[in-house]
Amino acid sequence: MTHTRPSGTNWSGNHRYGATETLLPTDLAELAAAISAAESIRVQATRHTFNDIGDTDGSLLSLERLPTRITLDGDRVRVEGLVTFAQLAPVLEAEGRALHNLGSLPHISVVGATATGTHGSGSANGNLSSAVTALEIMDADGQAHRIDSEHAWFPAAVVGLGAFGVVTAVELRTVPTYTVTAQAFTGVAWDDIVADPKRLFASARSVSVFTTWGDPAHDLVWIKETDADAEPDYVTALGGRPVGDDLHLGRIRTVGNTTERGTPGPWHTRLPHFRAEALPSDGDEIQSEYFVPLDAAADALAAVRAVASVIDPVLLVTELRTVAADDLWLSPAYRRDVLAIHFTWRNDNAGVAAVLPTIEAALAPFQPRPHWGKAFTMPGETIRATLPHADDFVAAARAADPRGVFRNDYLRRTLAL
Template sequence: MTETRAAGATWSGNHRYRATEVQLPADLDELAEVVASADSLRVQATRHTFNDIADAESALVSLERLPVRVEIDGDRARVEGLVTFAELAPVLEAEGRALHNLGSLPHISVAGATATGTHGSGIGNGNLSSAVRAVELMDADGRTHRIDQEHEWFGAAALSLGALGVVTALELQTEPTYEVTQQAYTGVAWDDIVSDIEGVLGGSRSVSVFTTWGDPEHDLVWAKSDIGAPSWVEELGGRPVGDDIHLGRIRTVDNTTPRGTAGPWHTRLPHFRADALPSDGDEIQSEYFVPLVDAREALAAVRALSAAFDDQLLVTELRTVAADELWLSPAYRRDVLAIHFTWRNDTDGVLAALPAIEQALAPFDVRPHWGKAFTLPGERIRATLPRVDDFLAIAGEADPRGVFRNDYLRRTLSL
């Protein structure tokens, strides 16, 4: 009999799952039995979400008891089970391979991150989903499909929000390993950042700008370079930060990755170390994506109302994501600026602050991060996604019984 446990809550505790239990199959046969017998089911991964995307009316399923395997064949890596980036990266490095990018924390699962379009930064870097080359998916009848780039479902399956079924394995594109040197700087004036926002955010392989919108002494430019130290920030007046780094109003405590020295890609690209608790934890996150060509105007629109949300804000992070061809991607066919908000863990206060930000960004065809807090109506989100109807058709074909649909998908996609 399949083991179960309580569903619990998301990483920061801001959403407690309505589902009564989590099913814990021990192998693919047990997983197929769970899926085929369910009327309503969603997958719970590492729980680093801030809304009800992974919730269900009755039960959830987790792959945490399934075997974890990583197989490397040439420039491809096959990742099976609930593998995190922290687990995957050292295996790739040992074989002289790497991923093109990583998110700010490596504690998240590969399947969950790619299903929601999670990303790092870099004008030339697509989101983590853009490394997917094939998906192994269990549908609502317990049958497994391998969906590669030639399959008609691929544009939907590589970033699927869990709407097509349970992702049991992924094949990822890799590249030769590389080293990164990173440094964080204060002292760069806001006007110098926004006057050449593409130049600043494109100055190194990966660049993040942290701001609280009103205190330039706490603004940071965090640059991660694969061609030596990112000294270009000093030309803008940047001063390297010492060991005690503040991300806006988040004080980090011995949990960030090493700065000032070169090291393997997976030890430098994330902000937070794999062996430490990431970020603040007691927080809520939101993120919005606008076309990079509109970055200056979008930032001016948010800055104009920043005083209204200052009490809720811990920090805003600005990053870039390169365009891709994944139908539900926030970067579908457009390079984007990602405007990320880390909020105090006050659900009512955050939800009250978001509509004004969303309205300010509305002229720029804003898209939300699927796994984070937002209040955008579904019709507005769908209007920015040219292939949304194609996605809905594939979801209907993969899950005709509606097993993997939930309130979140009904609200955002009318699925």
């Protein structure tokens, strides 16, 4: 019999799962039996989302007791079950391989991240989903399917929001390992940041700007560069001064949990902001993020700055990053190079919900797409209007899951699925 446990809350505690229980199958046969018997089921992975995307009024399913084999084959790696980037990266590094990028933390599951379009920074870097070359999915009848780039559902299923079934394994493209040096700078004036955002964000392999939209003491540019970077001195030319050990990310004072700066190291030890063995970020928080065309970055930033006083009471910090365009239908970077405007909020659901419409109205002229895993209040039809293949996604997801076992309120609300 499949073991169960209470479903509990997401990582930050701002969402308590409405599911009755979390099922813990120990092999693929138990997994298939659990799915086939369900009317409604969703996968609960590392729970680092901030909304009800992963919830259901049926049962949740964790893959934590299934095998977690990692298999390299040429430039591809196949990852089974509930593997995190913290588990995957050292295995790749030991074989001289790497991923092209990482998010701000390695604690999250590879499948949960790629299913939601999770990204790092770097104008030439696609999001983490863009490294996916194939998915192995178990459908609502417990049947296994491989969806690779030749499959008609591929551009829908990669950033699939869990709507296509249970992803039992994912295959990713790897690159030769590389070395990264990180450095954080203060002293760059906001006017210089917004004068030429494209140049700033292209000035190193990965560039993040932290701000609280007004206090220059909180403005920080965190750069991660490789030897091949074209213009590593751009931020120092703008007056940037390296930050010492006392690193603040806006109103978050880091406590020995950030990755090393100032020395070269393997990609996976420098690209994330937060160390694998420590609690990332603030912990007691909610996050939101909106993606706007990079071409409109300066105007979009001015629009948010104009409403800064409204959002200030709940804001801990904003982070700005860039993501290169891709071809995945629900990707926030679908056919657009984007600026990602992120907000880490105090852990106050009502306070955050009250300010989100103000930001969304300010960004409306730029057709923002929200991060699927973070808090937003945009109506589904507004989101769908920014995604040319939203209807195609819905058609593919319905074909993949005719019984609607993997659908939930979130998918109905956002995509009319």
